Amino acid sequence: MVHRSTAMLRRFFILILVGCAAWSAASPGALGQDTATKEVPVQGSREAGLAAWERVYSVLTHPRCINCHTATNYPQQGDDRHRHLFNVVRGPEDKGVPALNCATCHQGANADSTGVPGAPNWRLAPLSMKWQSPDDRILSSAQVCRSLTNRAKNGSGILDHHEKESLVLWAFQPGRRRDGSARSLPPLTHDELVAATRVWVEAGTPCPQNH
């Protein structure tokens, strides 16, 4: 009796499984098709722009970039984003103060023999482009996005900045530390950053809604 009821139960479940599979394959909104739609947003669409923005955001919040986009009167250093050593301060033009300018150490190119990074016009980003809170916490994707779009209304400025600015270019060739080890790189290549920025700009620089 027990064996008979178990066999019936097994047959019942097999029927249900076969039915589900058939329904899934026949349905126009089948799972596989939905996933494919989400992975490849329509070019120029808001979805494509937001996806590209998240890639841009991953670079902007990397230490090579965000260490000089502080909300405080000092820059940061290293992958742990610690406060810049030697009592370095922002100064009135974001380039330090007399006798302790950025150029006091940072030259026009990386100094790999001494471990000091360098690029032309080394400086902090202005406070209007801060991507951190005053307590050094990285702002959300939506907040950083708004910061950028408030400043570069149509986005062409930011595309140009990402494409040509010497300090942006430096982030992808950041040189070596004093111990000879290479500095870590942002999660995208420079070409990928420019491409993602372009997609974001062409989509109208959409920003995430959440905070």
Added chain:
Amino acid sequence: METYKLTVNGQAKEVTVDPGTPLLWALREDLKMTGTKYGCGISACGACTVHLGGIATRSCVVPVSLVGDRPIVTIEGIGQDPVGRAVQNAWVLEDVVQCGYCQSGQIMSAVALLKRTPRPTDTNIEESMGGNICRCGTYVRIREAIKSAAQQLT
């Protein structure tokens, strides 16, 4: 090894060194100008400060290959400059120095400050001189000497 032409205190000099050699060692070892001091070697103390193209620069971390044609002024030449002369006089008047090891760097930084900020406030002095370390603790006298030099110059 490469040969580099440098302008130091208004004079043309030449050094043949490895491109990565810090300017400090080119000055001290090759040009025998030992007024500029080696302190930490990582730009943390300011003892090696010189002026490079008019900017106070930590010579221990700047490779000679990155100097280019920018003029270099060291402690040996700063007295030729009116601000430099005033600062050196003030240093003597205020009897700033104790052991003296850091003082060439302190003077070079003080001159850079006064050239950009002729009447510095205490905050200006603290921010600009904050990267120059003195183990003897002469900071109070340094501040007074900078103010004294500023008065001489106005």
